[in-house]
Amino acid sequence: MDRPIVVGVDGSEHSLRAVDWAADEAALRRAPLRLVYGSLWERYEGAALARDLGRPSRQITGEHILASAALRAQRRHDALRVAVETLPEEPEYALVRESRSAAAVVVGSRGRSGMAEALLGSVAVTVAGHAHGPVIVVRGGDEAGTATRDRxxxxxxxxxxxxxxxxxxxxxxxxxxxxxxxxxxxxxxxxxxxxxxxxxxxxxxxxxxxxxxxxxxxxxxxxxxxxxxxxxxxxxxxxxxxxxxxxxxxxxxxxxxxxxxxxxxxxxxxxxxxxxxxxxxxxxxxxx
Structure with missing residues:
Protein backbone atom coordinates (compact mmCIF):
# COMPACT_ATOMS: atom_id res chain seq x y z
CA MET A 1 0.00 0.00 0.00
CA ASP A 2 1.34 3.43 -0.95
CA ARG A 3 2.09 5.68 1.98
CA PRO A 4 0.13 8.92 1.57
CA ILE A 5 1.16 12.52 1.75
CA VAL A 6 -0.89 13.86 4.68
CA VAL A 7 -1.82 17.52 4.92
CA GLY A 8 -3.53 19.28 7.80
CA VAL A 9 -6.25 21.69 6.71
CA ASP A 10 -8.18 24.32 8.63
CA GLY A 11 -9.34 26.56 5.78
CA SER A 12 -6.83 29.34 6.42
CA GLU A 13 -4.80 30.81 3.58
CA HIS A 14 -1.68 29.14 4.96
CA SER A 15 -3.27 25.70 5.04
CA LEU A 16 -4.55 26.13 1.48
CA ARG A 17 -1.00 26.81 0.33
CA ALA A 18 0.00 23.66 2.21
CA VAL A 19 -2.67 21.77 0.25
CA ASP A 20 -1.15 23.03 -3.02
CA TRP A 21 2.33 21.96 -1.94
CA ALA A 22 1.11 18.56 -0.72
CA ALA A 23 -0.81 17.94 -3.94
CA ASP A 24 2.30 18.66 -6.00
CA GLU A 25 4.36 16.36 -3.77
CA ALA A 26 1.81 13.55 -3.98
CA ALA A 27 1.68 13.86 -7.77
CA LEU A 28 5.47 13.85 -7.92
CA ARG A 29 5.65 10.67 -5.84
CA ARG A 30 2.54 9.12 -7.44
CA ALA A 31 1.23 8.75 -3.92
CA PRO A 32 -2.27 9.31 -2.53
CA LEU A 33 -3.10 12.59 -0.81
CA ARG A 34 -4.84 12.48 2.56
CA LEU A 35 -6.52 15.64 3.88
CA VAL A 36 -7.02 15.74 7.63
CA TYR A 37 -9.16 18.17 9.59
CA GLY A 38 -8.94 18.27 13.41
CA SER A 39 -12.51 18.72 14.59
CA LEU A 40 -11.42 20.86 17.54
CA TRP A 41 -10.44 23.57 15.05
CA GLU A 42 -13.98 24.94 15.61
CA ARG A 43 -13.19 28.64 15.75
CA TYR A 44 -12.26 28.73 12.09
CA GLU A 45 -12.05 32.20 10.55
CA GLY A 46 -12.16 31.11 6.93
CA ALA A 47 -13.06 34.31 5.15
CA ALA A 48 -11.30 33.20 1.95
CA LEU A 49 -13.14 29.88 1.82
CA ALA A 50 -16.42 31.52 2.76
CA ARG A 51 -16.05 33.83 -0.24
CA ASP A 52 -15.40 30.82 -2.48
CA LEU A 53 -18.53 29.07 -1.23
CA GLY A 54 -20.66 32.20 -1.07
CA ARG A 55 -21.56 31.60 2.58
CA PRO A 56 -20.87 33.43 5.84
CA SER A 57 -17.80 32.05 7.59
CA ARG A 58 -19.85 30.97 10.64
CA GLN A 59 -21.64 28.44 8.41
CA ILE A 60 -18.44 26.80 7.19
CA THR A 61 -17.94 23.38 8.76
CA GLY A 62 -15.15 20.81 8.69
CA GLU A 63 -17.00 18.98 5.93
CA HIS A 64 -16.97 22.10 3.75
CA ILE A 65 -13.32 22.78 4.52
CA LEU A 66 -12.30 19.27 3.46
CA ALA A 67 -14.50 19.27 0.36
CA SER A 68 -13.13 22.61 -0.80
CA ALA A 69 -9.53 21.53 -0.15
CA ALA A 70 -10.06 18.23 -2.01
CA LEU A 71 -11.54 20.07 -4.98
CA ARG A 72 -8.60 22.47 -4.99
CA ALA A 73 -6.12 19.58 -4.98
CA GLN A 74 -7.86 17.69 -7.79
CA ARG A 75 -8.13 20.80 -9.93
CA ARG A 76 -4.37 21.07 -9.54
CA HIS A 77 -3.77 17.37 -10.43
CA ASP A 78 -6.88 15.72 -11.82
CA ALA A 79 -5.53 12.15 -11.54
CA LEU A 80 -4.64 12.54 -7.87
CA ARG A 81 -6.10 10.01 -5.42
CA VAL A 82 -7.57 12.09 -2.59
CA ALA A 83 -9.04 10.94 0.72
CA VAL A 84 -10.46 13.15 3.46
CA GLU A 85 -11.14 12.59 7.14
CA THR A 86 -12.31 14.59 10.13
CA LEU A 87 -10.61 13.46 13.33
CA PRO A 88 -12.19 14.26 16.72
CA GLU A 89 -9.07 15.59 18.44
CA GLU A 90 -6.63 18.46 18.50
CA PRO A 91 -4.96 18.81 15.09
CA GLU A 92 -1.38 18.56 16.33
CA TYR A 93 -2.03 15.22 18.04
CA ALA A 94 -3.94 13.92 15.02
CA LEU A 95 -1.15 14.84 12.62
CA VAL A 96 1.62 13.41 14.81
CA ARG A 97 -0.28 10.12 14.90
CA GLU A 98 -0.88 10.28 11.15
CA SER A 99 2.88 10.70 10.64
CA ARG A 100 3.43 7.07 11.67
CA SER A 101 1.99 5.82 8.37
CA ALA A 102 2.63 8.81 6.08
CA ALA A 103 5.37 9.39 3.52
CA ALA A 104 5.36 12.98 4.83
CA VAL A 105 3.08 15.39 6.68
CA VAL A 106 2.53 18.90 5.30
CA VAL A 107 1.29 21.85 7.35
CA GLY A 108 0.98 25.58 6.85
CA SER A 109 3.30 27.87 8.75
CA ARG A 110 0.42 29.20 10.81
CA GLY A 111 -3.31 28.75 11.06
CA ARG A 112 -6.15 31.00 12.08
CA SER A 113 -4.34 33.35 14.45
CA GLY A 114 -3.15 36.82 13.56
CA MET A 115 0.48 36.15 14.44
CA ALA A 116 3.29 37.91 12.61
CA GLU A 117 4.54 36.19 9.46
CA ALA A 118 7.94 35.50 11.04
CA LEU A 119 6.33 33.36 13.73
CA LEU A 120 4.91 29.87 13.51
CA GLY A 121 1.58 28.60 14.67
CA SER A 122 1.55 26.09 17.53
CA VAL A 123 0.36 23.26 15.27
CA ALA A 124 3.34 23.65 12.92
CA VAL A 125 5.83 23.78 15.81
CA THR A 126 4.35 20.78 17.59
CA VAL A 127 4.03 18.57 14.53
CA ALA A 128 7.50 19.43 13.24
CA GLY A 129 9.00 18.75 16.64
CA HIS A 130 7.27 15.47 17.43
CA ALA A 131 6.37 13.64 14.22
CA HIS A 132 7.62 10.16 13.40
CA GLY A 133 8.52 11.02 9.81
CA PRO A 134 9.29 14.01 7.58
CA VAL A 135 7.23 17.16 8.15
CA ILE A 136 7.11 19.97 5.60
CA VAL A 137 6.15 23.39 6.93
CA VAL A 138 5.10 25.55 4.00
CA ARG A 139 6.69 28.91 4.62
CA GLY A 140 7.20 31.80 2.22
CA GLY A 141 4.80 34.11 0.42
CA ASP A 142 1.87 33.40 -1.85
CA GLU A 143 4.16 31.58 -4.28
CA ALA A 144 5.22 28.98 -1.67
CA GLY A 145 3.18 26.21 -3.29
CA THR A 146 4.31 27.02 -6.84
CA ALA A 147 7.90 28.27 -6.53
CA THR A 148 10.25 26.97 -9.23
CA ARG A 149 13.72 27.95 -8.15
CA ASP A 150 14.82 24.45 -9.23
CA ARG A 151 17.02 23.80 -6.22
Missing part, protein backbone atom coordinates in the same frame (compact mmCIF):
# COMPACT_ATOMS: atom_id res chain seq x y z
CA UNK A 152 16.90 21.80 -2.99
CA UNK A 153 19.06 22.77 0.01
CA UNK A 154 20.01 20.42 2.85
CA UNK A 155 21.81 21.31 6.04
CA UNK A 156 24.42 18.70 7.00
CA UNK A 157 24.62 18.32 10.76
CA UNK A 158 27.04 17.16 13.40
CA UNK A 159 26.61 13.43 12.67
CA UNK A 160 26.47 13.21 8.87
CA UNK A 161 26.81 9.43 8.53
CA UNK A 162 23.58 7.78 7.34
CA UNK A 163 21.66 11.05 7.64
CA UNK A 164 17.90 10.67 7.11
CA UNK A 165 17.70 14.36 6.18
CA UNK A 166 20.33 13.95 3.45
CA UNK A 167 18.58 10.85 2.10
CA UNK A 168 15.28 12.74 1.99
CA UNK A 169 16.88 15.73 0.25
CA UNK A 170 18.61 13.53 -2.32
CA UNK A 171 15.31 11.81 -3.06
CA UNK A 172 13.54 15.15 -3.49
CA UNK A 173 16.25 16.39 -5.85
CA UNK A 174 16.08 13.15 -7.85
CA UNK A 175 12.29 13.26 -8.15
CA UNK A 176 12.31 16.89 -9.25
CA UNK A 177 15.37 16.57 -11.49
CA UNK A 178 17.07 19.54 -9.81
CA UNK A 179 20.48 20.03 -8.15
CA UNK A 180 21.05 19.67 -4.44
CA UNK A 181 23.01 22.25 -2.44
CA UNK A 182 24.52 20.49 0.58
CA UNK A 183 25.57 23.05 3.20
CA UNK A 184 27.79 22.56 6.23
CA UNK A 185 28.16 25.62 8.44
CA UNK A 186 31.27 25.84 10.59
CA UNK A 187 32.78 28.14 13.20
CA UNK A 188 36.24 28.29 14.72
CA UNK A 189 36.00 28.71 18.51
CA UNK A 190 37.26 32.17 19.45
CA UNK A 191 39.53 30.83 22.18
CA UNK A 192 41.53 28.81 19.65
CA UNK A 193 42.54 31.77 17.50
CA UNK A 194 46.06 33.04 18.09
CA UNK A 195 47.28 36.63 18.28
CA UNK A 196 50.21 35.93 15.98
CA UNK A 197 49.43 36.47 12.26
CA UNK A 198 51.53 33.39 11.54
CA UNK A 199 49.06 31.08 13.36
CA UNK A 200 45.82 33.06 13.30
CA UNK A 201 44.26 31.24 10.33
CA UNK A 202 45.28 27.70 11.26
CA UNK A 203 42.21 26.89 13.43
CA UNK A 204 39.90 28.33 10.77
CA UNK A 205 41.46 26.16 8.06
CA UNK A 206 41.16 23.14 10.30
CA UNK A 207 37.45 23.64 10.99
CA UNK A 208 36.71 24.33 7.35
CA UNK A 209 38.51 21.10 6.43
CA UNK A 210 36.46 19.19 9.00
CA UNK A 211 33.30 20.68 7.49
CA UNK A 212 34.37 19.57 4.01
CA UNK A 213 35.02 16.06 5.32
CA UNK A 214 31.57 15.97 6.92
CA UNK A 215 30.02 16.84 3.56
CA UNK A 216 31.90 14.06 1.83
CA UNK A 217 30.80 11.58 4.49
CA UNK A 218 27.16 12.64 4.20
CA UNK A 219 27.09 12.55 0.40
CA UNK A 220 28.65 9.14 -0.05
CA UNK A 221 25.14 7.83 -0.74
CA UNK A 222 24.36 10.37 -3.49
CA UNK A 223 22.88 8.69 -6.59
CA UNK A 224 24.68 9.24 -9.87
CA UNK A 225 21.77 11.14 -11.41
CA UNK A 226 21.70 13.97 -8.87
CA UNK A 227 23.97 17.00 -9.26
CA UNK A 228 25.30 17.89 -5.80
CA UNK A 229 26.99 21.17 -4.93
CA UNK A 230 28.96 21.25 -1.68
CA UNK A 231 29.19 24.42 0.41
CA UNK A 232 31.22 24.98 3.57
CA UNK A 233 30.26 28.33 5.05
CA UNK A 234 31.55 30.03 8.18
CA UNK A 235 28.79 31.25 10.47
CA UNK A 236 25.87 30.10 12.63
CA UNK A 237 24.00 27.28 10.90
CA UNK A 238 20.61 28.93 11.43
CA UNK A 239 21.68 32.09 9.65
CA UNK A 240 23.60 30.31 6.89
CA UNK A 241 20.69 27.99 6.03
CA UNK A 242 18.14 30.80 6.17
CA UNK A 243 20.24 32.71 3.65
CA UNK A 244 20.43 29.69 1.32
CA UNK A 245 16.66 29.23 1.59
CA UNK A 246 16.06 32.38 -0.43
CA UNK A 247 17.09 30.56 -3.62
CA UNK A 248 15.52 27.16 -2.83
CA UNK A 249 12.24 25.35 -3.41
CA UNK A 250 12.78 23.35 -0.22
CA UNK A 251 15.18 23.49 2.73
CA UNK A 252 15.77 20.15 4.50
CA UNK A 253 17.08 19.87 8.07
CA UNK A 254 17.37 16.99 10.49
CA UNK A 255 15.97 16.49 13.98
CA UNK A 256 17.19 14.10 16.67
CA UNK A 257 15.59 12.54 19.72
CA UNK A 258 16.19 14.89 22.64
CA UNK A 259 14.03 13.27 25.30
CA UNK A 260 10.67 14.46 26.54
CA UNK A 261 7.37 12.62 26.85
CA UNK A 262 6.21 13.23 23.28
CA UNK A 263 8.69 12.17 20.62
CA UNK A 264 11.17 14.71 19.28
CA UNK A 265 12.15 18.18 20.34
CA UNK A 266 13.53 20.61 17.82
CA UNK A 267 17.13 21.71 18.08
CA UNK A 268 18.17 25.33 17.70
CA UNK A 269 18.97 25.02 14.00
CA UNK A 270 15.66 23.43 13.00
CA UNK A 271 13.73 25.81 15.23
CA UNK A 272 15.55 28.81 13.79
CA UNK A 273 15.02 27.96 10.13
CA UNK A 274 11.37 27.08 10.71
CA UNK A 275 10.85 30.63 11.91
CA UNK A 276 12.99 32.46 9.37
CA UNK A 277 13.39 30.46 6.15
CA UNK A 278 12.14 32.00 2.92
CA UNK A 279 10.89 28.68 1.51
CA UNK A 280 9.13 25.52 2.74
CA UNK A 281 11.17 23.60 5.33
CA UNK A 282 11.29 19.82 5.71
CA UNK A 283 12.18 18.56 9.19
CA UNK A 284 13.33 14.94 8.99
CA UNK A 285 13.75 12.92 12.21
CA UNK A 286 16.89 10.81 12.51
CA UNK A 287 16.14 7.27 13.70
CA UNK A 288 18.16 6.12 16.70
Missing amino acids: IVVGVGEKPADSAAVRFALDEARLRGVPLDAVRAWRAPALESADSPLFADRPARLYEQLAAEALEEALGQAPAGVAVHRHTVEGPARRVLAEFSGAADLLVVGARHRGGHFGLRLGRVAHGVLHHAACPVAVVPQPE
